[in-house]
Amino acid sequence: MSGNSLVKPTHNINIPRPGSAVRGSKTGQPIMVLFDLLGRRWAMGIIWNLYETSCTFRTLQTRCESISPTVLNTRIKELRAAHIIINTPNGYALTEQGRSLYMLLSPLGDWSKEWVLHLRE
Amino acid sequence: MSGNSLVKPTHNINIPRPGSAVRGSKTGQPIMVLFDLLGRRWAMGIIWNLYETSCTFRTLQTRCESISPTVLNTRIKELRAAHIIINTPNGYALTEQGRSLYMLLSPLGDWSKEWVLHLRE
DNA sequence: AACGTACGCTACGTTTACGGTAGCAATACG
DNA sequence: CGTATTGCTACCGTAAACGTAGCGTACGTT
Numbered sequence: 001m002s003g004n005s006l007v008k009p010t011h012n013i014n015i016p017r018p019g020s021a022v023r024g025s026k027t028g029q030p031i032m033v034l035f036d037l038l039g040r041r042w043a044m045g046i047i048w049n050l051y052e053t054s055c056t057f058r059t060l061q062t063r064c065e066s067i068s069p070t071v072l073n074t075r076i077k078e079l080r081a082a083h084i085i086i087n088t089p090n091g092y093a094l095t096e097q098g099r100s101l102y103m104l105l106s107p108l109g110d111w112s113k114e115w116v117l118h119l120r121e
Numbered sequence: 122m123s124g125n126s127l128v129k130p131t132h133n134i135n136i137p138r139p140g141s142a143v144r145g146s147k148t149g150q151p152i153m154v155l156f157d158l159l160g161r162r163w164a165m166g167i168i169w170n171l172y173e174t175s176c177t178f179r180t181l182q183t184r185c186e187s188i189s190p191t192v193l194n195t196r197i198k199e200l201r202a203a204h205i206i207i208n209t210p211n212g213y214a215l216t217e218q219g220r221s222l223y224m225l226l227s228p229l230g231d232w233s234k235e236w237v238l239h240l241r242e
Numbered sequence: 243a244a245c246g247t248a249c250g251c252t253a254c255g256t257t258t259a260c261g262g263t264a265g266c267a268a269t270a271c272g
Numbered sequence: 273c274g275t276a277t278t279g280c281t282a283c284c285g286t287a288a289a290c291g292t293a294g295c296g297t298a299c300g301t302t
Contacts, residue, residue, distance in 0.1 A: 030233035035165045041259095041289065044156045057250050068290050073251060083240065097236060104232055107225050112151035115218060119204065162260065178279050189261050194280060 037082055042067050042075055044105060050085060051102045054093030158203055163188050163196055171206060172223045175214030
């Protein structure tokens with residue numbers, strides 16, 4: 001499945017692809033494909049943690065405080081297939097696209113702080 | 122449509138709350154709490170679909186092409202608890218905060234289109 | 243060579259989330 | 273009365289995620 005020649009997976013990973021499939025969107029609108037990709041546990045957290053510095057599998061695992069290696073590996077495969085992260089000699093890093101995606105996610109940081117304050121009331 | 126029928130959840134829903142818990146973040150950083158909330162299936166899709174017009178439970182279910190009522194109801198409870206959506210006489214709608222959150226998610230629409238084009242190569 | 247260490251990653255069993263279908267109670271209207 | 277639509281729940285099977293353990297490789301040190 002998904003003619004992407006990655007390492008043979010333990011259990012089949014279902015990488016969101018535009019135009020077909022993706023959980024729930026028959027039309028395969030790009031935004032829904034993206035939401036499918038980002039709406040998986042730890043996906044955005046990984047992007048967030050990779051922006052400052054690239055890092056190895058294990059340090060990434062440490063930064064995401066409690067992610068299992070199984071899920072981390074799955075997310076890595078998905079995000080690599082999506083060309084959002086890449087494996088460099090220095091470890092995993094955001095691609096150019098990944099960095100541009102981070103720039104869009106970045107404002108959520110400030111928003112979440114305001115949001116938390118508002119929820120406290 | 123009756124206003125607020127009382128909430129009697131079948132299975133306990135675990136609503137992300139700042140400061141404690143949330144899947145994987147012991148520190149409870151706001152951004153991680155938000156990622157926990159948005160990184161659940163259909164969460165962002167619901168926000169996306171509610172921006173144009175507010176709509177009822179069933180129409181929302183229709184707009185999200187294949188969401189089960191169980192999950193939709195769970196997401197609604199979570200997003201309501203987070204003050205991102207609200208139940209109005211006209212159906213469910215984004216709150217002021219929800220709309221400001223949408224404004225941040227909105228650029229992802231264009232980004233995803235570019236991203237899809239890049240993936241096709 | 244033998245040792246320790248860190249690396250990316252997998253196996254596997256348990257728990258949790260999600261999907262799919264059915265259906266209930268409440269409201270509205272004929 | 274009947275029917276239709278609403279929000280929402282029950283149930284159950286499947287898929288995703290967690291937690292722990294460990295493999296194989298590549299280093300550096302002694």
